[in-house]
Amino acid sequence: MTGGNPDLARTLASLSTSLAADALRKHGADRLVMRGVAPLYPVAGAVAGPARTLRFLPSRQDIAAPHGGSVRMRLIDAVTPGDVLVFDAMRNTGGPVFGDMVALAARRNGAVAAVTDGMMRDVAGIAEVGLPVFGAGVCPAPGPTAAMPWESDVPIQCGGVLVLPGDWILADAEAVMVIPGALLPVVVEQSAAATQEEVFCRKLIERGHSLAEVFPLPAALRPLYERYLRDGQLPSEAEVRDRA
Amino acid sequence: MTGGNPDLARTLASLSTSLAADALRKHGADRLVMRGVAPLYPVAGAVAGPARTLRFLPSRQDIAAPHGGSVRMRLIDAVTPGDVLVFDAMRNTGGPVFGDMVALAARRNGAVAAVTDGMMRDVAGIAEVGLPVFGAGVCPAPGPTAAMPWESDVPIQCGGVLVLPGDWILADAEAVMVIPGALLPVVVEQSAAATQEEVFCRKLIERGHSLAEVFPLPAALRPLYERYLRDGQLPSEAEVRDRA
Amino acid sequence: MTGGNPDLARTLASLSTSLAADALRKHGADRLVMRGVAPLYPVAGAVAGPARTLRFLPSRQDIAAPHGGSVRMRLIDAVTPGDVLVFDAMRNTGGPVFGDMVALAARRNGAVAAVTDGMMRDVAGIAEVGLPVFGAGVCPAPGPTAAMPWESDVPIQCGGVLVLPGDWILADAEAVMVIPGALLPVVVEQSAAATQEEVFCRKLIERGHSLAEVFPLPAALRPLYERYLRDGQLPSEAEVRDRA
């Protein structure tokens, strides 16, 4: 349950959630994009890493938080480099579940992002720490209906998506999504292929071809695309038009 | 973790959620009323019983539900007379988590109500079965974003309230709320007292006194109220006005 | 600022909010229907009366409610027969602003309805009292974000509509609306006329005419309608068809 795969993290982070979602859909997996979770300060590119999960439950005046409320702190102290923190706040927007001090410790331990379907506080302070954060919004202080950390590294929901400890998380300006471990190779491979295909189409469009001719890439153009993959040369306008 | 206290259930069910909430607030407990949970067909009076909890998590194409999805069925089969089923559907309204066949089995085993912050189906059929149900709404079939039963008799949230297995649930036309075990005696006692006090005030209002004179019961009238408790006789108009 | 016009109240209550809203629109008044305000238990027909207004403001731990919180009680005690209570709860759904004891006193004093864009409690008890109530919903007890009564018989908003003390309120199963005093005669007269015209059209439709022929009543049929108003006789099918 530790991060520890910097190459994979780098590769995934070179993709976008759009490309990854496309690849996953082709394998019948379309329940992986969180709803109501967005970057809380502008983020450049994407971040990726395995999920360290934390489940919150509503607080109640007669029930003490487990372990004196220290479950969250212990999880942060157990973060290993590359981890992505994922907090199930039950979509509660009544108070923050993450702030700048906790972000500092998480960052120091190597966390690459923190994600929640609840609120965060002191996002200016978090931005100084430099930890990318994704959430439902920002509020300065717990309101009267707060949440308490309940258990860590267990299956949770976040933004309506099932997250298991160790699932990979991919997050960019557009979305936060889960990538099931078994589908990681597929996502990496297909997304890379899709990127190349998009570059090819883009060049043809920029040169003046219509969408009808070149996008989505028609079967008739696939041999020309494969030639381009081999030798890097765009087909001529005539070649494309002959086959469209 | 079984029902088994019919006297207590009857006593609680003679109260209303309004009275119980008042009593609990006086003891500093005000996070116990579920949000977004209402009767799905008209219910007469109140029902009460200990909670049998069930936690749902979002389904995902690559993850099988635990125990072949049988967690819900097993919980229903383990219901004992007097139990209230409480399902944490994560406020997901994409598909039902309870229907008429399951209601039939629950009812046969003695369940007195079923509660969820998600959807139910076939409520006409449930009404025939005669099991009072409380939920976020009704929909005929799972949409594409469904939930799967994950574990039973564990701490959950429902409608934004923490519910522990064995907590008592009180539900009426107005609300569904949790009554912590330790506060059960207090709620019963204070609610009964409040009911009597309300009856006393009501009679005075009906006889023509103003709210300013008699409601909420002023300290000066308390001796007259206590006399009424002893001998059942309303004070005279003059007695009330003299002290107002 | 007292009710005191039972004839007018009866006449208005024989209309519907649909008819009144139509009449008011013809006079350029279309901002009079409250949003998010509905009957809290089934109501038969319509009720009407002059508004007694009450303004709430959010409570705050460091600010005491004016007059020891007694503004609401004093207003209830000052109700005169025929009044409609209208409470500006600022669309706050965090806690109730009206309950059964207050309803009892209001009813005894002659109130004909209570309206708010907030919550009420103990609606079963209110229904027993027999006071028609219209609101945003029902909840058993004040949550942590409550409201306090601030001042009475002042201009307020309710459900997004301006309500001045003494404005008439018309409420039925469909809506709650304000009828400005100056437009009362117009509403009464036009609604009555519209009702008669609808009856005329309805009879023609029931006899088999198409909507295109008879609804909304075409100018060419107006002489036949006026004849009907005089002698109560429906035109023959041929008469209608000749003019359509």
Place this chain on the structure above:
Amino acid sequence: MTGGNPDLARTLASLSTSLAADALRKHGADRLVMRGVAPLYPVAGAVAGPARTLRFLPSRQDIAAPHGGSVRMRLIDAVTPGDVLVFDAMRNTGGPVFGDMVALAARRNGAVAAVTDGMMRDVAGIAEVGLPVFGAGVCPAPGPTAAMPWESDVPIQCGGVLVLPGDWILADAEAVMVIPGALLPVVVEQSAAATQEEVFCRKLIERGHSLAEVFPLPAALRPLYERYLRDGQLPSEAEVRDRA
């Protein structure tokens, strides 16, 4: 594009949207249940019929409604017995698109229901007419942002579902859904089978079997179920338990 199949309508109306939705899901069709559309007064059982569609567009001060605004009236006049009116109001809740006079004419012409994802008015009047109606809510009069009827018997959306003229509509207390023509036989047949299977399971549950033993019907019990279909005799308790 006319109703005209009373047998099919009766058969469908003996089902429920729950059963139909189950049958359709088994054929990969799960985008057929409208969102935000519910009965506007209590409806007994289900209604079914082919869709007569009407598309609204937002009104604008500089654009006249087509055909002098008569598109809706003409559609009503063209209703044939058994039709279900379906109005695409673009989820606009600013004003009603259907009322009691129009309902009267529709009913007289044989319409069996009217459905919209917008508002209706004078629902008390509609209830008197006896036409079952399903919509997003009730409001007495057009607000300032009204809609105008644009074209009829064309493809529309309603409640987020594609509706083609002639698609069958099934509506009950629980939901309004579309049944594509090609799937009508499948729905009828499978729903009937499902009903029988549910009756069988229900009887076993009522006799004391657990859900684990009998619901959803396990493959091992299928021969007993088939025997029951042939001879109407429930298997003995021992027979069921032997195979569970």
Place this chain on the structure above:
Amino acid sequence: MTGGNPDLARTLASLSTSLAADALRKHGADRLVMRGVAPLYPVAGAVAGPARTLRFLPSRQDIAAPHGGSVRMRLIDAVTPGDVLVFDAMRNTGGPVFGDMVALAARRNGAVAAVTDGMMRDVAGIAEVGLPVFGAGVCPAPGPTAAMPWESDVPIQCGGVLVLPGDWILADAEAVMVIPGALLPVVVEQSAAATQEEVFCRKLIERGHSLAEVFPLPAALRPLYERYLRDGQLPSEAEVRDRA
């Protein structure tokens, strides 16, 4: 149905939606500002052009999109310089209707903006292309409830506003609105006048006059304003105060 009026586009784009909305309201046109449509990445100034419309309908498993789903692509290929794409996504937020490849082709063909009341994807890619886009939000991939392009260059709604092919669209950081063709000269002229008047008032405020004295410009100051229009000279403080 082509763009082709660069002068008008430039003039309109020098205005703001605030000024244009003011001018249109003076002519009784106040249903022209889209709701729930905002820039998806920061946009400098305003863009304007004639609308090329596209209507989406909900997809359904049993219905193929018209023309093999190519309606959107064909519209993009038919874009002429200056056009603004406007997509009626029925406020569906379940999946994107516009992305970076399509944006590239649209931009190359001369589109100046794309507008929808639905979602877009790959907005980072769209920003690189440089096409200003306005929508309801961003999501990486179609969810299970997608939309299909149905027909182009037809009347649609977008954000609750009627848009006819050829209507002009004005969009800035604040809003997206429709400007009916017949009102284009009025908007241009009045907005220009309003701008000058605001500049005049602003200078007086900056010099120290109160709002009561100078804004909105009182009739008594109009001669001084007209003199300023002729000779560019601000009236003296004394001149203004004498007339206030």
Place this chain on the structure above:
Amino acid sequence: MTGGNPDLARTLASLSTSLAADALRKHGADRLVMRGVAPLYPVAGAVAGPARTLRFLPSRQDIAAPHGGSVRMRLIDAVTPGDVLVFDAMRNTGGPVFGDMVALAARRNGAVAAVTDGMMRDVAGIAEVGLPVFGAGVCPAPGPTAAMPWESDVPIQCGGVLVLPGDWILADAEAVMVIPGALLPVVVEQSAAATQEEVFCRKLIERGHSLAEVFPLPAALRPLYERYLRDGQLPSEAEVRDRA
């Protein structure tokens, strides 16, 4: 009711709403953070000042705004340096209550911010003026359901919080909140102390201590923290670990 305390304003503006909210909660005041109110263009740091309040009510065709609608303008003209304008727009998002010309006059008179739970217009123009503004959103022009200024310097609600004239307002990128006058010294003092304590903890975390050891600051470390306050020297790692 004038600003006039630049030192206090500067001190408060050096804090954050997070710190202030923490300090206030410790004194039992947790209903002070507005809901649905956010900066309308990016704001650096915090602003603070005493509230000048303005109450809006819904407009109605038959009721003229008080004083010819000039209440807002008069309030702006009465602004004194340091004031924060707070407008109760009743959460109405149908039209703007503040724009660039009014912002210019407010700024010139020394206002330091404007806050509303409604909409503003011409925020680009407001940003040029340089007045920080906080609101529910931006829209270019009044829609059909507008609001009118009713009275100024009276108790109001804004974003669900009670605001009295003269209450201090603290606003930053994260939130807008009220600071009751009586609690100003407490907030200033405790927030300053909390800042220092956070700096101490932060340094320890950066040096490698776990959250469990140092945050929230355990009682055992308090003597070391107090020594640090006196002499500015961090305790050694060993000193900290010995006491953890």
